[in-house]
Amino acid sequence: MRSFIHALPKVELHVHLVGSAGLDTVLELARRHPSAGVPTDRASLERFYAFRDFDHFLKVFWAVQSMLKGRADIHTLVVGLAHELARQNVRYAEVTVTPYNHLTDGMPADELLEGLASGRAEALALGVDLAWCFDIPGEKGLVAARETLAFALSSRPDGLVSFGLGGPEQGVGRAQFAPFFATAGEAGLHSVPHAGETSGPETIWSALRDLHAERIGHGTSCSEDPALLEHLALRGIPLEVCPTSNVRTRQVASIEAHPVRQMLDAGVVVTLNTDDPPFFGATxxxxxxxxxxxxxxxxxxxxxxxENAVLASFLPNARKTALLEEIASVSDRHGRPDVVAPLPKP
Incomplete structure (x- = not known):
């Protein structure tokens, strides 16, 4: 199974750029920016990076964020992610970027855009096609939504395909962001908000109703509402499921206890993703x-x-077809039966 999984050409739909920073990348950034206080030797950095609890995760995340000063740092981050994806035979990823955090930290807008563009070009040379989701840090309110939307529409970098909403869910209603998602949708950006990761099914219903979500980030709590499971399955709305992340943040007790089983049994389109992979020890x-x-x-x-991840992606149809054919070829080599049940269509 391990060799089969590696051979599959894979797509990732839910990975945060800052949260993708692996040890080699962070070590390079720490040595470039020693004033950040992040360990500059590998052994100490490994201890600093080892996941302890959610508060420690936030501490490390913001330490990495503090070292992102300009184009070179963003480039380093993107290329580090691309190398890791290439190592796992991931061909395409939609990467969540939170421009508001970078810009309010003082990074010039052109530096952010140049770093994304140059990193994306180098990633493509490694065989990894990257697309961007610009997301709102929901806890920072409507001003963050307004600025994120303005930046997305004014900069419109190559590879920008979607508009998202992240951050804490409790006390951060989805409906208040509806006008921003409507404008983004009119501009051709797909709606991919987080919902139901740390809150109940009603947050997912709101994301669907108010933000016209085309995919749901996480969606973990959907299993608590049979009507929602049925709705997601009937409408073919994919979930970006991040099992290890949910275990690490204590939303579920274990992979075995994860509601991904109920999701699949209900016919929901499940895609597997890493969220913040090095932080959670995930690949x-x-x-x-x-x-x-x-x-x-x-x-x-x-x-x-x-196949679900390919179908749920925002790749052009021709690229989807090519990847699906390659997945079928890999499956055939591993003894795939001649007839299988059809996949639910996102």
């Missing part, structure tokens, strides 16, 4: 293997998860 291949092991999935079912 995309590891997510596939953990879920396959916990749920007892066979090669066909694992292949369908890879």
């Amino acid at each position: 995309l291949e590891g997510e596939y293997l953990a879920v396959a092991t916990a749920l007892g999935l066979d090669h066909v079912q694992v292949g369908r998860l890879a």
Whole structure:
């Protein structure tokens, strides 16, 4: 199964750029910006980076954020992510970027855009196609929404495909952001808000109703509402499920206890993702293997998860077709039956 998962050409739909910073990347940034106070030797950095609890995760996350000063730092971050994705045979990823945080930290807008563009070009040379989701840090309110939307529409970098909403969910209603998502949608950006990660099903309903979500980030609590599960399945609305992240942040007790089983049993389009991979000790291949092991999935079912991610992506149809054909070829080499049930269509 491990070799099969590696051979599958994979797509990732939910990974945060700052949260993707691995040890090598952080070490480079720490040595470039020693005043940030992040350890500059590997052994100390490994201890600093080892996940302890959610508060420690936030401390490390903001330490990395503080070292992102300009184009070179963003470039380093993007290329570091691309190398890790290439190592896992991930061909395409939609990466969440939070421009408001960078700009309010003092990074010039052109530096952010240049770093994204140059990093994306180098990633493509590694065989990894990157697209961007610009998201609102919801806890920072409507001013952050307004500035994020303005930046997205005025800069419109190559590869920008979607508009998101992240941050804490409790006390941060989805409906207040409806006008910004409506404008983004009119400009051709897809709606991909977080919902139901740290709150109940009503947050997911609101994301669907008020933000016209085309995919849901996390969606973990959907299993608490049978009507919502049925709605997601019937409408083919994909979930960006991040199992290890949910365990690490204590939203679920274990991979075995994760509601991904109920999601799949209900016919929901499930995609597997890493969220903030090095922070949580996750890899995309590891997510596939953990879920396959916990749920007892066979090669066909694992292949369908890879297909789901392709179908749920915002890739052009021709690229989707090519990746689906390659997944089928890999599955055939691993003994895929001639006839399988059709996939739900996002």
